[in-house]
Amino acid sequence: MSLTNVVNNRIHLASVIKINWNGRNTPCKSIYLQSRYCKGDIEPLTVPRSACVTKGDILQVEDGSVYVSCRNGQARILPIYSASDIIQLGQLTLPVLVKEITEPEEYQAYCNLTSHHYRGKSLFGRHAPLVLRVEYPLLPLIVGYIELATAFFACGPRREIFNAPCQLDGVYWEHWDLNTAKRYISLFVRIARCVVHPELRGAGVGQLLVKHAVQFAKTHWQSGGWKPYVLEISADMLKYVPFAEKAGMIYIGETEGNLQRIVKDFAYFIKNKERIQNKEIFSGDCCGIVDAKLSQFRAALSAYQLDTLRSQERSDRELFEHFLDDITKQIRRPTLDRDARLKDVLSYPKPVYVKGLHRDASKFIQRRTSELNISKKNMDSNFNFVPEPLNASIQLKDVSVEFPYRVRRTKLTHQVEQAFGLSLDTLTESILKNLTVDIAPGEIWLVTGISGTGKSTLLKLLAGELSPTDGNIFLPSNAQIGKLEPVRSTRPLVEVFGDGDIQRGLYLMNCVGLSEAFLYVKPFRALSAGQKYRAMLAALLAQNSNLWLIDEFCENLDAITASLISEKLLSLARKRQATVIVAAPNYERFLDTLQPDNILLLTGITKHKVFSLADFQTWIKQTK
Structure with a gap:
């Protein structure tokens, strides 16, 4: 008998008598059922490996959906969890699908990500991954996943928060003691893993995955016959990577670790x-x-x-x-x-974050954290990376730059000299002529133009590496200049940026989207082009400067990475009120994301023009 016949015959209840996992390398498992109302076998159901069902569970069929009957509701196993969403990569909007794994290529991609990030470490107990699937030529099929698992039995912060009279949708306890924990531990589900493709770190993908983990937990998760009321996560990396907090989870303290026991x-x-x-x-x-x-x-x-x-x-x-x-x-x-x-057995204190999956749980958590005065110190306050903004405008008045050079007179160069009326004794090359610009504090400027029009020369003038031939340059008295340059050190990045303080190093790297353990210990030379740009941004932050000079911006980056890097630069500059001057001939990949306040177009020795962003975009359309 098929599931369709079960529904058509109004057979609503069936017992799970066997589960076949169909081998280790398959995305689905088979559930064998026995009807409570009809004789004969029911054809096995094929469900994702993540389906929260086990032998002995009672399944209920309603309107084509299959649920596990729980003490406090129903947990759906079919249809599978599958939800459309979007990720915003700068100005590029990508449609994505967050879903349970059902296809072999999805399962293989998930296994590859797990192998890369966790080196063969397995999860025990019930666990359910949701993958983030994207159809885009420059990205892999699966760019991340989040995995739920059964909660740890012992958790100090949980015990403290819930050790009070608690009423959750008909479930009640007076104290959270050992007996309460044994009875109600399944009301908690934890985020065991959250993996994001390294090039997409800092794009909000982790928060998006947490959002869908919350929804999946509400509709599809069950353990021990209970649907969960609280989602929690505990991990060392949460000390440095605040994605759980950004996803709306609440800090409730740190675990004790196991050093004492x-x-x-x-x-x-x-x-x-x-x-x-x-x-x-x-x-x-x-x-x-x-x-x-x-x-x-x-x-x-x-x-x-x-x-x-x-x-x-x-x-x-x-x-x-x-x-x-x-x-x-x-x-x-x-x-x-x-x-x-001893790293596999020693456990150090870890931050714990929770989120209520039911309104009663949410209210209880908020009330208890307030009563216990639990708060987490923001890591931003530990480091002073926000210097005072420029106290005046940057002014260039009638600035000209000429480079004199000499050429040895030879038979051939003398012939050129005679033929074209040159004087080899007075050769000069004019780069800029009568350039007048006023750059206000906190503004972002794009300097563009074809090769040889003076973009790099202008940055060198502002950095004090060149002096103008004519004209004047006025920098504010508190100007602290920082340049985006390659990191010269061969040491691991966390040592380069940490300067002896791991929190400082990880904070700087996380600020620019280098929030992955493997990246923390890599040297600069081992990074991809996009990761090198992020590392250079971290180095720029570490300089504590308020005037950022960036040449050849995003020249060797693909469209997605250029969009992400420029969006990150914009965010960091606005947050720190930095004045930014970016030079690049090819601005098409990042103009809309960087959103410069003004554009300086250099078109020749004596020609330059300043546009607002809107005027420049209009001018581009008119000239095409």
Whole structure:
């Protein structure tokens, strides 16, 4: 019997009797059902691997949709979650699809992203990825994903926030204690991973993915027979990358980490590993988290044995005791080498953010964070990267630049001299002639024109690297000049920008969209062209300047990256009230995104013209 026949025969309830995962490299799984009202087998349902259903669940069919019956509602498994949206890359608007994985190419792209970012680390327990699919020639099919998973059983900030009388849509507890946690942990779902294509960092893709994770959690997620009321995320990177906060999630504190209990926990897991495996101690959906922790301990112990005791013959007991001793030493006197060896088992305090998925949960979280006076210090306040804006205009009055040069008189050059009436003794090249411009504080100017019209020369004049032949240049008394230039250092970027302070380094890199762990530790030479521009912007911010000079802007970038970089430059300049002068002959890819206040068009030795942006755009249309 097919699902269509089930619906047509008004058979509304069926039990899940078996699930076939169809192999590791397929995007879907098969659900085998047994009808509660009709005899005969029902054809298996094919659903995404992310569908929140397991053996023993009761499915309800209504108007062509299939739901899992939960204690507090229904969680949909069909139709799959699939929602259209857009991402704005500068002036380029791209339609995208956020969806559960159903196609082999989507699953392969998801696996490739996971392998690149997480190096084979697996999620345990129930987890459901949503991929961001885009159809655009210059981008891969999948440019990011977000993955939900069962919540961690222990979470200090959650315990503190919810340790009060709480009424959530008919669910009530007086205190959040161990018994409450065991009973209601499935009311929480966490964001386990959020991955964005490196070239699209800083474009709001992470916030968009969180928005759809919220919707998916409301409609499709269930665990242990409960639909969730709270979405949470906890990760080290949230100390430096504020995408959760930008997506509307609320900071509720930091986890304790496991430094104070790691030795005790490790000994307990090793002593009771068989009972844990047999689910004699833990059962239900929390087993996935317990399995993950036990797997981490085993992997760490195995790696420790290979790395530190390769040449020594030791019993398992001696190895275990030596391992615990190393953990104790690391807690008391940390070293980089020991931290690297123990990174899979040591857990440091992490920020926790939450978002209510139900109005009762949202109100409760807001009330409790206010009562407990929980707030997160904005990282912007830790660093003073906002100098005073220019205190006066930049003025160029009748500025001219000539370059005299000499040529050795030879037989051939003398013939040219005679034929064309030249004097090899008085050769000069005029670059600028009688240029008069007034640039107000905080303005963004684009200087454009064909090659040889003086764009780079003008920037050198403003930087003090050249002096005018005639005329005068007046810079404000508080002018601090910064230039967009390649980073010369071969050190990892976090060291270049951090200057001994990791928060400073990551803050600067995140400001320009270099918010990925692999980029933090790369040297400048290993970056792509777009990433190099972002790194140069970070270096510009670090100079604490209020006059930014940028030559050959976006010359070697594709249209998407040029649009993203110019949008980032505009945002940073406006936020810091910097005066920006950008020189470029090819402005078509970024003009609308950069939105300069004025355009200086250099067309020859004695000709120049200043346009507003609107007038320049009109002039372009008229001359085409």
